Amino acid sequence: MLDLFAGEAPWQEPLAEGAVVFRRRVRDRGAAFLQAIDEIAAANPFWHRITPGGHVMSVAMTNCGELGWGSDSHGYRYESADAANGRRWPPMPALFRQLAREAADDAGFADFTPDACLINRYAPGAKLTLHQDKDERDLRQPIVSVSLGLPAVFLFGGLTREAACQRLLLEHGDVVVWGGPSRLRYHGILPLKPDRHPLTGEYRFNLTFRKVR
Ligand code: SIN
Numbered sequence: 001m002l003d004l005f006a007g008e009a010p011w012q013e014p015l016a017e018g019a020v021v022f023r024r025r026v027r028d029r030g031a032a033f034l035q036a037i038d039e040i041a042a043a044n045p046f047w048h049r050i051t052p053g054g055h056v057m058s059v060a061m062t063n064c065g066e067l068g069w070g071s072d073s074h075g076y077r078y079e080s081a082d083a084a085n086g087r088r089w090p091p092m093p094a095l096f097r098q099l100a101r102e103a104a105d106d107a108g109f110a111d112f113t114p115d116a117c118l119i120n121r122y123a124p125g126a127k128l129t130l131h132q133d134k135d136e137r138d139l140r141q142p143i144v145s146v147s148l149g150l151p152a153v154f155l156f157g158g159l160t161r162e163a164a165c166q167r168l169l170l171e172h173g174d175v176v177v178w179g180g181p182s183r184l185r186y187h188g189i190l191p192l193k194p195d196r197h198p199l200t201g202e203y204r205f206n207l208t209f210r211k212v213r
Pocket residue numbers: 118120128145147154170187188189206208
């Protein structure tokens with residue numbers, strides 16, 4: 001893939017009040033992030049959740065940290081063990097915790113200590129429909145999201161499903177933080193376009209850090 005920004009210093013773009021994209025923020029640590037994801041997935045492999053509506057999600061998921069996000073025919077919840085195999089989620093790597101804390105801090109949210117990290121894997125065509133992250137107890141805590149591998153179009157909407165969405169291409173190493181008045185904004189990912197990334201092949205990975213309890 002031709003990379004016009006190779007070697008460029010990271011920069012940031014405000015999205016809305018309480019929301020910002022830190023472009024290329026983890027790009028130079030991309031391989032270390034992906035290695036950590038591989039180790040987590042070796043213990044707790046990616047799998048496709050069922051939505052409460054009975055659909056198989058196109059995104060494959062695993063988690064690390066004390067709690068993992070899960071979904072089944074009964075609803076969405078955070079779980080301390082992987083429903084696929086009963087094993088606890090692997091601990092959150094220090095690399096992940098530090099990045100989440102620093103990015104939150106730079107976005108104006110001090111002392112972010114995530115207890116959950118959802119790891120999404122997108123293959124070509126995989127998407128995430130517009131939704132709010134609202135299953136966490138303290139909504140003063142932000143969401144920190146890290147994109148790795150193939151680029152994808154992120155929809156960043158308003159506080160209702162109908163509100164207009166900003167569309168931004170999230171690329172390898174980009175970090176988005178949203179909180180405060182933006183904490184409950186709807187967001188989603190358009191179907192991943194088939195391509196190849198030197199580090200992740202046909203996939204895009206996304207980490208979302210949350211403070212659940
Ligand atoms: C999410 O909303 O859980 C993930 C968003 C993304 O993949 O960038």
